[in-house]
Amino acid sequence: MLAKRMNDIGGSPTSALIAKVAELRGAGENIISLNVGEPDFGTPAVAKIAGIKAICDNFTKYTPSPGILELRREISKKLERDNKVIYGMEEICATVGAKQAIYNSLMALVDEGDEVLIPIPCWVSYTDMVRLAGGTPVFVSVCEDYALDLDAIEAAITRNTKAIIICTPNNPSGAVYSRDSLERLADLACKHDFYVIADEIYEKLIYDKDCEHVSIASLGDSIRDRTVTVNGMSKAFAMTGWRIGYAASTRTIIKAMKAIQSQTTSATNAIAQKAAIDALRYGDQDVHLMVCEFKRRRDYVVKRIEELEGFTCRLPQGAFYALVDVSNVIGKQTANKTIQNSFDLASYLLDEAKVALVPGESFNIKEKVRISYSNSIENIDKAFNRIEIAISKLR
Ligand SMILES: Cc1ncc(COP(=O)(O)O)c(C=O)c1O
Structure with missing residues (x-):
């Protein structure tokens, strides 16, 4: 029924994740979004x-x-x-x-x-x-x-x-x-x-x-x-x-x-x-204020990543994402399954820590997850505390 060109085309995985987070929130879950690709600031x-x-x-x-x-x-x-x-x-x-x-x-x-x-x-x-x-x-x-x-x-x-x-x-x-x-x-x-x-x-x-x-x-x-x-x-x-x-x-x-x-x-x-x-x-002054706040968050996120057992990342110079190497966590066990890839890890963190982040597979890269710091320092702090606990449960 559909055109052949649709055989190779899927919807955007990041949009799908946003929809899933909205659904979980709708069901009463307290999810912290570190997956979003848009500034959490108001329009100037x-x-x-x-x-x-x-x-x-x-x-x-x-x-x-x-x-x-x-x-x-x-x-x-x-x-x-x-x-x-x-x-x-x-x-x-x-x-x-x-x-x-x-x-x-x-x-x-x-x-x-x-x-x-x-x-x-x-x-x-x-x-x-x-x-x-x-x-x-x-x-x-x-x-x-x-x-x-x-x-x-x-x-x-x-x-x-x-x-x-x-x-x-x-x-x-x-x-x-x-x-x-x-x-x-x-x-x-x-x-x-x-x-x-x-x-x-x-x-x-x-x-x-x-x-x-x-x-x-x-x-x-x-x-x-x-x-x-x-x-x-x-x-x-x-x-x-x-x-x-x-x-x-x-x-x-x-x-x-x-x-x-x-x-x-x-x-x-x-x-x-x-x-x-x-x-x-x-609008330049609004941009300037936003950049100052993003820089503060970037520095905080990188510090928290470095403190996390098994996570490493390079200092991101721009945008509002950190791409985190999670290869040391791949192969570890949750209570009921093995984490085989970054998709499994992101699913585990969504279920266990109630934190949404994007698996590297969405960007054609393995053993990485993308953390967006387009969220308040308070929420980022809470999210990393939860991730820390969830990671400590892996065997
Ligand atoms: C690298 C990149 N290019 C383009 C876009 C699309 O931006 P716009 O909202 O202007 O369509 C995005 C949005 O996430 C992006 O990350």
Whole structure:
């Protein structure tokens, strides 16, 4: 009955986990969520007020497919100011979240049989989006510290390589790719003639002074012309539900993406576009406060992980996740079963400690779990106390 393309496509595992947590809470369980992929902060007041004003002004109709000019102008200014790349109005398309920007990029670039390189661990949706576009995902391991492994990338390039999807700062590892590694990737992309889809949605969430976000498109005209820069309002401005993302690239690629968008979602939400304009103009102080709080939590989470028997992690430099190595716990026994993988461990911690975290399998990596610190220090503290007790019961 269903189309053949659905044979390989599953729903997002992180969304499924969120649904399960909601169900358990509905049944009265006191679950602490360390699984969520969205900031637990409110949307900046400036954005909320702009949204309310848009409704009162009846700014509630269809907009042009790539978004209203005022928004694209603001995005263009932001990209020039923060990312050192100049994009004109015809080179920017606002989308229904960064997710649609990535999907539309793939639909615009990928033909049946094309290969798309994906460094792993990777965000849950890239793989199925590549498949939906008719392409073949080709997974490439990263280095032990989660930096890009340029040798592995070069070795994976074939005549069919059409693109690579990179995410920096990275979900789930928290790694921030160095300028040097991005320069080397840019050289490979130009030499072997493939595109880069650069997912920069966590750009603002970086915690150490010696760590900078570099947009690969800023590294020269040749790489700019083969990059789709993806970003959005969800993470930096705590606006996940407003659904505003954007893509910036060449006129040709953006024209194709606009065509796809005009035939599918028409455009993203008019009210949210107005809210995004004011968030981009006046929301920096809110972002700053959120980053300070995330840094405090990151340091606390890493300390607690290091104190836990059998758990280790590298210091995440960005995003709001810690990817924890749990290989020392795999093979241990609960009261009635063996923990065979990180999926089993996450299930055990959900049942026993009432703490939700995401198993590494969701990100194509084994023996790891992702802990999100998008929760209060009090809840994080409680969650780790519970995890400690649950882990001490393993034999
Ligand atoms: C790496 C990454 N890219 C893109 C997205 C999607 O963001 P948006 O809400 O803008 O669609 C997410 C959301 O979790 C993400 O983690």
